[in-house]
Amino acid sequence: INETIELPVSVFAQDPAMKNVEVSVSPNTLLSINGNDKMAVSFAAVGEKDVLFSLKSGTETGKGTIVVTARSGNEKATYSVEVDIRNPNPMMVTSQTDVIMASQGKAFSLQPFGAPGTGSTIIEVSASLPMNLGKRLEYLIDYPHGCIEQTVSAAFSQLYINQFVNLDGKKKAEVESNIRAGLDHLRKFQLADGSFTYWPGDNYPSLWGTSWAGNFIVEAENLGFVIPGELKKRWLNYQKSAANSWRKELTDRGMVLDQAYRLYTLALANAPALGAMNRLRETPDLPLEARWKLAAAYVLASRPEVADQLVDMTKLEPSEYQREGITFGSSLRDRAILLETLTLMKKKAEAFSVAKKISAALCNNQWMSTQTTANCLLAMSRFAGKNNKPDDRFKFRFNVNGKPEELVIDKVTYTKELPAFDGRMPVKVDNLSGSDLYVTIVQKGIPLKVDVPAKQNGLKLDVAYLNADGKPVDIANLPKGSDFNAIVRVKNISFVEVDNLALTQVFPSGWEIINERLFGGQAGSQFNYRDIRDDRVLTYFSLKMNEQKEFKVKLNATYAGTYFLPPVQCEAMYNNAVSANNSGMKVVVGK
Template sequence: VQTVSFPQPGEKMAYFDIKAPMTTGIAKVKIIAKSSMEQTSYDVEMDIRNPNPYITNVVSATIQPGASFSQAYLPIGMNGTNSGAIEYSSLPPVNLKKRLNYLIQYPHGCVEQTTSAVFPQLYLDRLINLSAKQKSTSEANIKAGIGKLKGFQNTDGGLSYWPGSGDSDEWGTNYAAHFLVESQNTGYTLPVGMFDGIIRFLKNKASNWVPNSNNFYGGDLSQAYRLYVLALAKRADIAAMNRLRTFEYLSVAAKWRLAAAYKLAGQGEAATSLIQNLPTEVKPYTQLGGTYGSDVRDQAMILETLTLLGRKSSAGELLQPLAAKLGTDEWYSTQTTAYSLLAIAKFCGANTSSTSLQYSSSINGKT
């Protein structure tokens, strides 16, 4: 309670210390002002939030057929702000709830972020069983992503890194074009002229690409990815593929991607010979420009190629460490996370038996 004196009509400030409750939500403060003859009151709503960052705690276990598993678990965080989820999979745990919450949202940001937000949603039903509402939301997000990507397109057909920012970004265009081709192949409709413009840009870049000091590091992977997207769109440029194949310094990552392009173009023997004795391990790295890549992203691209080539055993061996990395709390970029989930979803789609599970569970005695 405070007393404020007014010798004449006017305004004065009064300050109060308020103790917030130990929970989040909307708190209400009622202010009452009284004078000798008058009284008034006013309700103020205040949003009580926790300023600390989100924390995710993962407990994982491998359960053999016919065996059981129990785990005592104490929730972390403040009451009312925490939640839990149980994830069952015949695949190694990939911390799916956290990764999808990070990606699956209304698309926004640069061309890479916009693409990453919606790309895994094309194949989300291969990873989890979606409710009707989740399917509807996912479809709406994909359509919104396609519409937003149209706003990145320049007159040359390519996509800029930001809408209206000038020159087309080669890797961003490759990545977005990959999503757009796959979305079209799964039944989504692209804006009029968008597909033709992107194909024109990709074919022009593919036919004129030569290694130089500006694109020597990562340039061959960008060219291989471009050729892969063209092959996926049934516009394969075999001549450009053959020229890239003879490049003396062709990187391992580019060879894997080019092999996928050959496979899509119906050149299975060329694909097989290109990856013969190639390693699937990738040394740790993170690239902030160029292809915006990482070792995990590259392993996901290799997994996608192995799945495409029908090499189930090799793909399964690579899936284990890739899923294990996603199963940790380590931060990965949007593209790395999106491409990893995409590659795993494609593996699951090509190996339908891996999604068949029979199990029962109970929490606090409730089944």
């Protein structure tokens, strides 16, 4: 958006009689002409000549169409070109939750959010503890990275929505399609032994990712989804072998929880490893979260009395994490583990106490990782499902822009997407039920402009643009056709090792990425995985204390025009306290 591009047009005169040709361009409403829309070309003989038109994009996104027409006498030729017009800024999501007491009402005055054509507004009305579904699910579904944990989190979190949220036919089909796509995508991660890797192409398993994926597979199958090929059988064989051969290594908190989760998934799949469960139960100083996960396994294995012996109802506060470790953990994720086990054990009062804390966290604007978000949504979904009786109803009046609608809902949560609006949108919700209702308004959109200041939190980020000789180039004004390299250096300046870092480089539409993989480049590089797309490169790696790594992307200044170069960003995917970015800038590719 708000960029200019130079459109070269080649005109071929194949008849000596064609002396004068008029060339014109006609764009659709997403583009405007920056200068002349017509040019005259003269030919003394058969041949080829080039003309250059300048076009400018506005603030709307979509497909820009340009029709080029050449006329000479009675002869005419046309050619249509499509240009993708995108907003380089990130999607922003905001939400607010209010309680409406019985027989009371609340009015809201909504304003448009984001650039025209990018925004949407969802209203959720819930008779149970709210989950901020619109915002939290959107985060998981739109998350830009795609390891095994993130792939499963996006699909798994949608598995139970239909059981407690009213979904129309279109939305229900969309959710089911997302779940099927997630299941199908798992095949790219599975190794021959049945385990799952963290990234496609790895040759070693992600232990927690393997249990997380299998958990999703089993529960999806229980709900009637078809599991691709031998996906489940191979996974189950791996889990059984890993569970029975496991031995405690030192006092690693994550390894113990990982074994507890592995045992849980086997019990869930109706293949409990009771011998391994009993050995883990006898482990001295069993961490709280592992204790509760193992208790859930015993409930699923029809041994609830053992689960009662394992847990202490007075200890419901998980400890904090210094590093996320192999389980991608957080204290809030572990609180979700407690809630799921309490729900399985039918400890309603204790479960409600924990659920209130998770609901409060989901409904404020605090950052959560994909693992924490998905576990919280799943635990709250199960809690809501167990506490929602078939004959439960709640009633409210919904008034949008002066159009009232009275509704009686037989599920825990009602959601409605509002029509697009330009000015102020008045909304009122009246509670016609005998108990409190929770209203959450979620708005998302892409802003026209975001000023991102440079920052360094636990990481030092340096970006340089160099030519083939290693000398700096001026990216503010590059000659068309120039080859150059983007060099990013990232150093860990925190006091701990940092895992699962994601480096995101989004490039201007006038630059093209030269994929060196096609030519054998970047061999022996230190990143764990790299995802090269049309307009961006995503690089994943880890850093020890004081360690620095350098990453190169080869580029070409391909299309003349004026563009915006977004900031380069590096972040720890499971710890938002560790991140760094530079500032964006305007760049020009000369004619």
